[in-house]
Amino acid sequence: MPRNYRLPMYNRQSPAIRCLNFICAFILTLILIAGIILFVLWLSLRPHRPKFTLTDFSIPSLNRQSGAANLPVKFTVNEHNPNQKIGIHFGYVYGSLYHDDDLIASGRFADPFFQVPKGDTPVEGELTASGPTPTGQAWPRFAAEVGAGSVPLRLVLNSTVLFQVRLWDTREHHMKVDCEFKVGGDGSLLQQYKNEPCTLYL
Template sequence: MPRNYRLPSYHRQSPAIRCLNFLCAVLLTLVLIAGIILFVLWLSLRPHRPKFTLTDFSIPNVNRQSGAANLPVKLAVNEHNPNQKIGIHFEAVYGSVYYDDELIASGPVMYPFYQPPKGDTLVQGELAASGPTPTDPAWQRFASEVGAGSVGLRLVLNSTVRFQVKLWDTKEHHMKADCGFKISGDGSLHQEDRNTQCTLYF
């Protein structure tokens, strides 16, 4: 006796459901496209940190026997804004010079300024040294290194910055640029340390 086979039944979706599915697919596609566009815009407008390069530094007459107190400390650092469409507002820039961990000079070196996209500004100033002096514990080592023609120092620049995208400003960020270098016995910057990039901290 032949078996009875039941043919599968197919239910066609109603026009309303098909229309709803189509609208959902279009909406998801638009959301995906909008997400890609926003991601590309974020990549193009994401602020890049400024770059600092030590161009010159000197402490004239650093080899005098009475110590470095009150000697002029001259510095020059180039600041570069690598952003193509984002400007940077800098508050006043303060400089500090260290011999090991001993602070030997500090003070303001640059007034507030605005750095346009792809711009460069020379941050330069002159501080007055507070030491080392012959009464300081570090004097003997400092004088010995001066006599040898190689003294390791650090220049630290501190400021507060804001990034500007057209009419919109970001929140303020504290910035610190740390530049390590050596000076010779006459107080001038070693040639190999010219145009070296400083380490930047945000």
């Protein structure tokens, strides 16, 4: 007599388990949607760093035989805020000018200012050189470079920045801008270094 094989009956889930599965799926969906929203907000509110370019520089009468001491150091560095909706607060701006590793001018030259989104500000400064002088060790090389019409210099700017995101400000950051360039024998910026981007450390 043949055996009677029966297929196992389908075990339907209880209403409590189905309700629990629905709640878990709903919560996971909410978490996913919230994560996407937060990611989009982070992208739109994430501050982009400002950009700096050296637009002008001069040390008048650099080629005089008595050295560069007490000569005015004049420069303009353009600051650009690339953010669409984020303003930037800058603190006092300090400048230092180097020839090789020798500091030849330094001081504070700009007051705090606010940069609107997508704005540009020409930051103008003037310092007073303390050297090189004919009696200093760096003078022979400096004088030779002036005579050759190509003097390598480095301008360093230091300040603090705060990013204004909507109605609140981020924490304060220290900012360092490093501009490397060359001037001619007359002390003016060589044309190929005009509007040269500076390196920003933030």
